[in-house]
Amino acid sequence: MKKFRKILCTILFTLVVLLSLSVPISAEFFQANLVDFVKSERIITIPIFAPAEKIEITAGNDTVLAAAGSGELSLEPGKKYIISQNKIELSTEEQTAVENQTSTEFPTVPVVLNPGWGIQIMASSTEEKAAAYKKEAAAEIEAELRIIEEDQLFKVIAGLYPERAQAEKLQKEIEAEGYKGWPREIEIKGKEQQTAPDKVETELKEQAEFETESSENNSSDSKGLILYNQDGKKLREAYVFEIKGEFKANSKEMRGSYQFGPLANSVLFSYKTDIEELTAHLLQNYFSPAAPMDALKAQAVVYRTTILYQLETQGAKLEKLGYIDFSSLSPIFKEAAAAAADEVLIKDNEFFYNHDFSLRKINKPKTGTVALAQAEYSYQEIINYYYERSNIANLNDLIDSEEKFSARITQGLHLKEIRQMSWSGPRVITIIDYDLNNESLKLKPVLAQSTVPGREDLADLIKEHQALAGVNGGYFHYSGRPLGLLYINGELVSEPLYNRSSILIDQENNISFAQVDWQGELLVNNLDFKVKLDGVNKEVKAEEIILFNYFYGPRMPALDNQHYDIVVRDDKILGVESEAGVQTAIPPDGFVIRFPTQRTDIRNRISELKNKEITLNYNFTPDLSEKNIIHAVGGGPRLLEAGELKITGQEEGFQNDILNGRAPRTAVALTGDNHLLLLTIDGRQNNFSVGMTLAEVAQTLKDLGAVDAVNLDGGGSARMVIRGFTMNNPSEKRLISNGVIVDERDN
Known part of the structure; x- marks a missing residue:
């Protein structure tokens, strides 16, 4: 993933003109603490009483204690238990008993980390999520990662340096790996931690060296709280304990579900809730x-x-x-x-x-x-x-919105980035604004590796076509075959699916959106012979008749005993291929139709049909030929029509993973003043951008002046590239099947 700042600098030199703007925020609903609250899953912590060095519990008949990574522990009714961060005082006899029970355990050494600067990259209300995020980030971030607990939030911190400038340098490196964070001052308080005997001397020495702190000395990785029974025996250790049932806490009668967590050197007894x-x-x-x-x-x-x-x-x-x-x-x-x-x-x-x-x-x-x-x-x-x-x-x-920057790519083509804060979380929107009144530019779809199936990096696609900019296109099978309409230079690459919404581009570069249906058929001129097609350039299922053209490549998939191929060249039937294992050649000026062997009525007439003139009809609704459409790419669902929200997800047969929830998105829209907006929304990155629902995308486009809009493939595919540089922050690195690019017209 490219560094974001590097991208801007490259565009500055390449395009000459870069206007760095900071438009005033349109609203001011979300201030610092509210932003942190929203990013941290909107969980409210309510202290039941002041933090204490230890909290004494008297269990009731149904008191249960639980901690992440371990099962529930039923507390014995009427018995007393103690939760503390520190060792509790025992009598000499009790201390001897405990030492005998734990004589095989490692000795403890104090952990002391000096205050300094690090980069916060994530915050969560649960230790499990923070730990999972830390583990994932550790694979890509070389700096030491630690989890600290503040205000009942678990925050993942990268690095620990004595100077802010050192942390800012790390911030740039982290951004290059796709992680967003900000410098902050941190202080990790000391805590005793078990350490193997042969490591004690080494670790004590390392504690004195600020920049060589071992991750084993990280106080955030040690368990924060200890549960003791009334005899002082340690029963369980965890960062946070959940308790439920009827019980007393420091003599106060309680019932329900509550939480114990560390706060400085004390224990915070609290209730977790939402607004x-x-x-x-x-x-x-x-x-x-x-x-x-x-x-x-x-x-x-x-x-x-x-x-x-x-x-x-x-x-x-x-x-x-x-x-x-x-x-x-x-x-x-x-x-x-x-x-x-x-x-x-x-x-x-x-x-x-x-x-x-x-x-x-x-x-x-x-x-x-x-x-x-x-x-x-x-x-x-x-x-x-x-x-x-x-x-x-x-x-x-309610949304706070700010245009972070705007850049001129070329005449009639501009880039802008909008940062928003909403109740659902932060959102980052990247937009290519293409003035369709500029006749020096054109829009068209492109196919990865120029074959089906095939997948490719969008940046490579942009480079191969020497395009100015582009976004990912329609949906595709994991093999790379498009799932839905793809029509390039008047040739069908992939047939429409479920009458879904598509982008249509005519010979004059006029752009429109429509739900497209299709029926393919092969006619033999002057004979009563008609074959209905079930698809183009896709895997052949039982009893289906599939056409393969040059977009599939030079040869067909190997024949099996259940199928045979009819070869057509220059609009004439050349013959049939039926030998199992043969990969029939696909004529560059023709096509091959694969039939199931059950269709003996056709195979038996090959001698009669050979060299006969044929007509291949693609009956589109609406009629693409009548509209002079030369390019089309399927997506869906529709988002806007005639200036109003119109989301046709159910009608177009989309599954819940597309229709529901917030996700990274890509969309294309037409404005009232004849501009085309290519838009991506980053998502699945809670501290950076949570993504949008389809309704939120539609409303955002409407607010930007769009009157008609169609959704394209999203999720990990959602990506925008300008002159080879990725301008958004994709949630994953995914190769795609097809894209939509803006290019300069041929003179």
């Missing part, structure tokens, strides 16, 4: 279940807005909410929160708490909220009564 559940708990804390639904919904919007302020100012760990009883939640309050799910108050492109300071605190509901609901005020009317200057908005519709 919707916390909203419901706040409603339950302040309302009677008999309260009118509209009163509850109105207050849910207010509380959700207030919680956002708490998250923005405190981070994901919310203090002073330990008074809430998290042991149970009435369905009434869950229903009320869900009925106004994700709704918040805004004003002037920011949250309303910046205008009404009363929303910065979690207060009791307004006195008249219930009375207004009883008077049949809707929840919107109740909100307007108390907060008349605000507007109700859905969190999922």
Whole structure:
């Protein structure tokens, strides 16, 4: 993967003109702590009481303790247990017993890492996900990786240097491998860790050398908490413990599911929740279940807005909410929160708490909220009564957007990158803006390796065709065969699939979108002979009749005993090939049709048909010949039509992996002023870009001025290349079957 900065510099020298722009952000909803909260899976941590050096648990009848990587441990009812980061004090007799039990264990040595600078590349609410990400990144990043825990988040840090400049150098190297991160100051506190005896002397020496810290000395890799029984025997060790059931924690009666985690040298006992559940708990804390639904919904919007302020100012760990009883939640309050799910108050492109300071605190509901609901005020009317200057908005519709840069590729062709922050996470959008009024450029599809099947790197495709820019094209089989329409220079490479949406390009480079259907047939002139085709250049299944042309290559797949080939050249039938194992030659000025042996009616007439004039009909709907279409590439589903969202995924037979969820995407759109937008959205990179749903892609294109749009292949295929350089950040390195390129017209 190419370095992003290197790409920009190369374009600067190659294209002469590079305009680095920083357009003001259109909204300011997501500030630093909210950004971290969203990137970290939107999990809220609520401390039940102040962190303590140790927490004593008295188990109930159903108390269960669990930790990542180990099974559940049922705690014995009535027994006491202790959770701590440190060794607990034992009597002399108890200490002797413990030492006898653990005499084969390695001695411990203190781990002390100096403060310094590293690159944060990921944060997660779970240790498992952070560890998995660290393991994956370690294969590509040479710097030492460690996991640190801050504010109940597990953060993957690369490197540890005394100077920021050293960390920034590492940041550039990391970006070259496709990872996004930012320099930050870190301090990893000391902790005892078991170490093999023959390593003790070496490791103690290494601790004094800042830049040679061994990964075995990484305090983030050691287990943070220890569970002891009441006799001081160590039972289990883990970074985080989950506890559920009925129990006492430091003498406080508890019921439900909670978590123990390390915080500095203490233990934090907390409840994990999300914004919707916390909203419901706040409603339950302040309302009677008999309260009118509209009163509850109105207050849910207010509380959700207030919680956002708490998250923005405190981070994901919310203090002073330990008074809430998290042991149970009435369905009434869950229903009320869900009925106004994700709704918040805004004003002037920011949250309303910046205008009404009363929303910065979690207060009791307004006195008249219930009375207004009883008077049949809707929840919107109740909100307007108390907060008349605000507007109700859905969190999922709020986006901070900034155009990071714009570059002129050539006359009529521009590149821009847009960075967005949304409630679902960050999004990176890369756009090629092609002015179709510029007659010196043209758009066309290209086939990898010029054969079916075949796969190739998009950058190599761009280079081979000496093109200016391009994106990946339609869907394809893992072998490289296109799955859907591919039509190049008036020749069919692959037939349409499920009447899916396609890009159509005519002789004058006019571009349109349509759902394309097809029926192929072979006619023998002056004879009552017609053969219906089942496909082009694809694997032959039982009873299918498949046509192979020069796009497949010089020869057919080897014949088996179940098929035979009829060879056509210069619109005449030359003969038949039926010997098993033969790879029939495909004429460059003709084609071969593979028949199943069951079709003896055709084979028996070969002598009669030989040298007869034939006609090959590709009956497209719409008629491509009538529209003078010379190129077409299938994709789908449709995203926009006549300026309105129209997603035809179900109609076009797409599976859920395409239709649902956020993913990297590629799309093509036409604007009202005759521009073509080639767009990629990076995804599956939570700290960089989470991707988009099809609806979000459609709305984004509409916001950019598009009136018609079609989706193309996405996921790991989503890629944009300009003059050989990858401009987006693909989620994986994938070879593709076909692409869509912008090239200069031949003089």
